[in-house]
Amino acid sequence: MAHALTIHNLKAQIQDKPILNGINLEINSGEIHALMGPNGSGKSTLANVLMGSPEYTVTGGQITLDVQNLLEMQIHERAQAGIFLAFQYPVEIPGVTVGKFLKRALETKISGMNVSDYLKDLRTTMDFLEMDQDFINRYVNDGFSGGEKKRMEILQMLMLKPRFAILDETDSGLDIDALKIVARGVNRARGSGFGALIITHYQRLLDHIRPDFVHIMYNGKIITSGGEELVRQLEEKGYDWIKKEYNLIEEEAHEYSTN
Amino acid sequence: MDDKGIVNTNKKSVLFDYQLNKTPKSSWSADIRKAAFQSYTQLSWPTPTDEQWRRTDITQVDIPGYNPFAIDGAHEIDVPDSVHALSLDNIMMRDTALFQSTAVPLIRKRVETATDIFEVYNLSFFNAGYFIYIPENATIQNEITIRYNFLGTHALASPHTIIIAGKNSSTDITIEHSINNNNVYIHGLTVFLHENAQCRVNIVQNISKASYFFSTGKVSLSSNAVLEYFEAHTGGSIAKTMLDAALDGSGSDAWLRGIYFGTGSQHFDLGTIQHHNANNAHSRSYYKGAASGTARTVYQGLIEVAEHAKKTDAYLTNKNLILGNTARSDSIPSLKIRNNDVRCSHGSTTGKLNKNQLFYLMSRGLSEKESEQILVQAFFEDVFSHVSGGTADKLRKIIREKISDV
Ligand SMILES: Nc1ncnc2c1ncn2[C@@H]1O[C@H](COP(=O)(O)OP(=O)(O)OP(=O)(O)O)[C@@H](O)[C@H]1O
Ligand SMILES: [Mg+2]
Numbered sequence: 001m002a003h004a005l006t007i008h009n010l011k012a013q014i015q016d017k018p019i020l021n022g023i024n025l026e027i028n029s030g031e032i033h034a035l036m037g038p039n040g041s042g043k044s045t046l047a048n049v050l051m052g053s054p055e056y057t058v059t060g061g062q063i064t065l066d067v068q069n070l071l072e073m074q075i076h077e078r079a080q081a082g083i084f085l086a087f088q089y090p091v092e093i094p095g096v097t098v099g100k101f102l103k104r105a106l107e108t109k110i111s112g113m114n115v116s117d118y119l120k121d122l123r124t125t126m127d128f129l130e131m132d133q134d135f136i137n138r139y140v141n142d143g144f145s146g147g148e149k150k151r152m153e154i155l156q157m158l159m160l161k162p163r164f165a166i167l168d169e170t171d172s173g174l175d176i177d178a179l180k181i182v183a184r185g186v187n188r189a190r191g192s193g194f195g196a197l198i199i200t201h202y203q204r205l206l207d208h209i210r211p212d213f214v215h216i217m218y219n220g221k222i223i224t225s226g227g228e229e230l231v232r233q234l235e236e237k238g239y240d241w242i243k244k245e246y247n248l249i250e251e252e253a254h255e256y257s258t259n
Numbered sequence: 260m261d262d263k264g265i266v267n268t269n270k271k272s273v274l275f276d277y278q279l280n281k282t283p284k285s286s287w288s289a290d291i292r293k294a295a296f297q298s299y300t301q302l303s304w305p306t307p308t309d310e311q312w313r314r315t316d317i318t319q320v321d322i323p324g325y326n327p328f329a330i331d332g333a334h335e336i337d338v339p340d341s342v343h344a345l346s347l348d349n350i351m352m353r354d355t356a357l358f359q360s361t362a363v364p365l366i367r368k369r370v371e372t373a374t375d376i377f378e379v380y381n382l383s384f385f386n387a388g389y390f391i392y393i394p395e396n397a398t399i400q401n402e403i404t405i406r407y408n409f410l411g412t413h414a415l416a417s418p419h420t421i422i423i424a425g426k427n428s429s430t431d432i433t434i435e436h437s438i439n440n441n442n443v444y445i446h447g448l449t450v451f452l453h454e455n456a457q458c459r460v461n462i463v464q465n466i467s468k469a470s471y472f473f474s475t476g477k478v479s480l481s482s483n484a485v486l487e488y489f490e491a492h493t494g495g496s497i498a499k500t501m502l503d504a505a506l507d508g509s510g511s512d513a514w515l516r517g518i519y520f521g522t523g524s525q526h527f528d529l530g531t532i533q534h535h536n537a538n539n540a541h542s543r544s545y546y547k548g549a550a551s552g553t554a555r556t557v558y559q560g561l562i563e564v565a566e567h568a569k570k571t572d573a574y575l576t577n578k579n580l581i582l583g584n585t586a587r588s589d590s591i592p593s594l595k596i597r598n599n600d601v602r603c604s605h606g607s608t609t610g611k612l613n614k615n616q617l618f619y620l621m622s623r624g625l626s627e628k629e630s631e632q633i634l635v636q637a638f639f640e641d642v643f644s645h646v647s648g649g650t651a652d653k654l655r656k657i658i659r660e661k662i663s664d665v
Contacts, residue, residue: 051622054614075621076630085622091615095637101623104633108624139637140619156623 002029003066003082005050005164005195010061012049019045021220022061027164027195032186034206034231035199037217038239043199044088046217047168051085052078065164080108082163086153086170088199093140098152101140102159109160125158128188129181146173154185165189166197171205183208203235216242287363288347294370295382302376314557314589315499315528320471325415325443327384332409332416332438336389339401347388347419362390362421365449369477375501378475381417381447388419388447391432393456395425402431402647407446409438419447424456424484431459433650436494441469444495448476452484454508459487461646465494465657468523472498482508482537489646492519492527493657501530506540506568513542518639518654521554521586522661528557533575535568535601544575547642549635550586551662559591562603569600577607580638582631632662 005027012020019042027033037043049056050063052075063070065081073081093101102122107113126133129151141149150170157165170182186196186209198209206214206228214230215222218239223246224230234242304322305312334346345355366382373379389405409416416438424430438444444466452458466472472495480486492498504513519527533542548556560575579588592605612634620630636658643651 051618053618074627075618076624076626079622079624087619087622091613091619093616093619093634093637095640096620096633101620101633104625104629105623108626160623 001193003163003193003195004028004064005083006062006064007046007050008062008064010046010049010063011059012045012056013059014045014056018059019056019220020049023217023220023222025197025215025222027197029163029195030192031195031213032190032209032211033195033197034211034214035197035217036201036214036231036234041217042220043217044168045220047085047088047166047197047199050078050166051075051083076108079105079160079162084157084160084162084165086150086157086165086167088168088172090141090149090153092142092144094142096140097137098140099136102156105156105160122159125155129155129158129185131155147175147178150174150182151178154182158185158189161189163193164195164197166199168199169201170198171200171202179205180208203231206231218242218246287359287366291363291366291370292383294367295373295379298370298373298379299376299383302374302379304376311501311530311559312499314555315497315526317471317497317499320443320497322380322415322443325413326411327386327415327417329414330386330409330411330416330442331414332387332407332411334387334389334408334418335406337402337404337406338391339399339403345390347385347390357392358390361392361423362449365421365423365451366419369449375475377445377473378447381419381445381475384415384417384445385419385447386417388421390421391423393422393424393428393430393458395427395453397425397428397430399428399430402433402649404433404435406435407437409442409444410440411438411442412440413442415443415445417445417447419449422448422450422458422460424450424452424458426453427455428453429457431461431647433461433463433647436462436464436466436472438466438470440467442467442471444470444472446472446474446476448474448478448502450476450478450486452478452480452486452511454481455483456481457485457487460489461650462488462490463650463653464490464492464498468494468496468525470495472500474498474500474502476500476502478502478504478513479507480505480511480513480540483510483512484508485511486513486515487645488513488515489642490517490529491654492517492529493654493661495525495527497526497528499528501532503532503534504542505534505536506542507536509538509540511537511540513540514645515542515544515546516642516645517546517558518642519546519548519556519558520635520639520658520661521548521550521552521556523552523554525552525554527555528559530559531561531575533560533562533573535562535564535571535573537568539570540568541572543573544577545642546576547578547580547639548588549580549582549638550588551582553585555587555589557589557591560593560605562592562594562596562605564594564596564598564601564603566597569598571598571601571603573601573603575605577605578638579607579609580635581609581611582635628662632659635662
C-alpha cells in the first residue's frame with residue numbers, strides 16, 4: 001500500500017533559537033529522498049522533530065503520515081505507525097542486550113510474535129549485514145565502534161520494516177566496505193512499501209543508493225530540490241555555489257548587520 | 260535437594276550434626292539470651308539524635324510492642340544432599356558439639372561487643388535461624404538457599420543466621436527474607452571465614468511493604484579469605500541495615516555489593532563498614548539504588564583502617580538513580596584512616612534517567628513506561644552480573660513489577 005509522509009511549513013526551535021524555518025517536503029512510498037546541506041543547517045533537527053524528540057518545540061506547520069497527525073503522537077506511537085530514525089549518534093545503553101531490545105521493539109508491532117522465527121530472522125539479517133552473531137548478547141551500542149553502531153541502526157531498520165526511514169548521516173565514519181553494506185541494507189528495504197529520507201554530506205553513499213530526489217537545506221529551509229545531478233553539482237562547486245545561486249550570502253550579511 | 264556437582268574433599272561432608280544425639284543441653288542459648296538481654300536493658304531505641312539514625316526516624320515504630328512469640332512461618336533450606344542443615348530450633352533442642360565449639364564463641368563475642376540495640380535484641384529474642392558450617396577444603400558447587408518466610412500479625416520475627424566457612428572451602432549461600440502484613444523483622448547475621456575460604460553471601464529482602472526490616476551483620480575474614488557479599492532491598496516500609504566486614508587476616512578480600520529500589524513512600528538506609536584490621540587486605544563496596552515516588556534512600560559507607568593495617572586497598576562506590584521529582588537519595592561515604600600506607604577512596608553519583616536513552620528506546624516503539632522499566636533494570640545489571648542467574652532473574656522480575664506500581 002502506498003503511503004505519504006508530508007511535511008508542511010514546519011517550524012521548530014530549541015530553547016528560544018529557531019532552527020527550522022518552514023520546511024516543505026513530501027515523501028511517498030517507493031521514493032528515496034536525499035537531504036544535503038552544510039553543518040548546522042538543521043538536518044538532524046528535522047530528523048529528530050519527525051521522530052518526536054522532546055528537545056525541540058514545534059512552533060508551526062504540520063507533519064502527517066497519510067491521515068494521521070504525527071505532531072499529536074508520542075514518540076513510540078510514531079514508531080509503531082512506521083517511522084524509523086537511524087540516529088547520527090546512536091546512544092549506548094549498557095545493561096540492555098541487543099537481542100532482548102529488538103525482540104521487545106518488534107513485539108510492539110507484531111502481537112503474538114514467534115520467538116524462534118524472530119531469532120531466525122535476526123540471524124539471517126545479521127548475516128546479510130555481515131555482523132557477528134555475538135552482537136545479539138552485547139549491550140545496545142555499548143563499546144561498539146562508530147561503524148558497528150551505524151550497522152546496528154540498519155539492522156534495526158531491516159528488522160522493524162518501517163514505512164518511512166530517516167537515515168541521519170548513516171554513512172559518516174564508515175569505511176568503504178561498511179558503506180556498501182549499509183547501502184545494501186537500504187536497497188533491500190527499498191520497494192513500493194518503503195520510503196526514505198537520507199541525510200548525507202557525500203556523494204559516495206548516493207552512488208550506491210541512487211536517490212529519486214535531492215534537497216538542499218540551508219538555514220532551516222529547503223532552498224532547492226532536484227534530481228541526482230544536484231549532488232554532482234554540489235560535489236563540484238560546493239555550497240558557495242548554492243549560496244550565490246540563491247543570493248544567500250547577502251542575506252546572511254544583512255542578518256549580521258542587524259544584529 | 261540435589262547433590263549433583265558436589266566436590267567434597269573432606270570425608271566428614273558438610274556439617275555439624277554428627278553428634279546430634281549426645282546429651283541434650285541447650286544452656287548456650289539461655290546464657291546468650293540472658294547476656295544479650297542484659298545489654299538490651301541498658302540500651303535505648305534510636306532516635307534521630309543518634310548520628311547513625313539521623314536520616315531514619317523510627318520513633319513512631321513501637322518495636323517492643325510487636326510480639327516475638329506470635330510469629331509463625333515455614334522456613335526452608337535448600338542444600339546439597341550431603342549437607343545436613345540444621346535450624347537453630349533444632350540446635351537449641353539438642354546441642355551439637357560442633358555448634359558449641361565453633362558458633363557459640365562467635366555469638367558470645369557478639370553479645371559482649373554489641374553496641375547496637377537491634378543486634379542485642381536479635382540475640383536475646385531470636386526465634387528462628389540456621390547454622391551452616393562448611394568444613395575445610397569443601398567446595399559446595401550448588402547454591403545453598405535459606406528461605407525465611409514469616410507470618411504474623413503485629414509480630415516480631417528475629418532470625419539469626421550463622422555461617423562458618425572452613426579453611427580453603429568454597430560456597431555460595433543465599434538468604435531470602437519474607438514476611439507478611441505489618442510486622443517487624445530483625446535479622447542477625449554472623450559470618451566467619453577461615454583462612455583462604457571463599458564465600459558468597461546473597462541477601463534478598465522483599466518483605467511486605469507494611470513491615471519494618473532491620474539487620475545487623477558481622478563478617479570476619481581470616482587471611483586470604485574472599486567474601487562476596489550481595490544484598491538487595493526492595494521490600495519494607497523502612498529498611499535499615501548495617502554490615503560490618505572485618506578484614507582481620509592479611510591478604511583478605513571483601514566485595515560488598517548491593518542494590519535497592521524504593522517506590523511509593525519506602526525508606527531505605529543501608530550501611531556498610533569496610534573494616535581493615537590487617538595488612539594487604541583489599542575491599543570494595545559497590546551499591547546502587549533507585550528511588551521513585553516519595554521514596555527516600557540513604558547509603559552510608561565507611562572505610563575504617565587500623566593503624567597497623569598497612570597497604571590497605573579500599574574503595575567504595577555509590578550510584579543513585581532518581582525517578583521523578585519527589586524521591587530523594589543521600590550518599591554518605593566516610594573514611595577513618597589511621598595510617599599513611601593505604602589506597603582508599605570513594606566516589607558517588609546521583610542522576611536521573613538518561614533522556615537520550617529514553618528517546619532511543621521510544622523511537623523503536625517502546626512506551627515511555629516500558630522504556631523506563633528497561634532502563635531501571637539496566638542500571639542494576641552490572642551488579643546482577645555478580646550474582647547467580649536465578650537470583651538475578653528473581654530480582655529483575657521484582658524490579659519490573661515495582662516500576663509498574665509506581
Ligand atoms: N541543544 C542545542 N542547543 C542550542 N543549539 C542547538 C542545540 N541542538 C542543536 N542546536 C543548533 O541547531 C542548529 C542545527 O543543528 P543540526 O544538528 O540540526 O544541524 P545539522 O544540519 O544536522 O548539522 P551536521 O551536518 O553538522 O550534522 C545548529 O546551529 C546547532 O548548533
Ligand atoms: Mg546532523
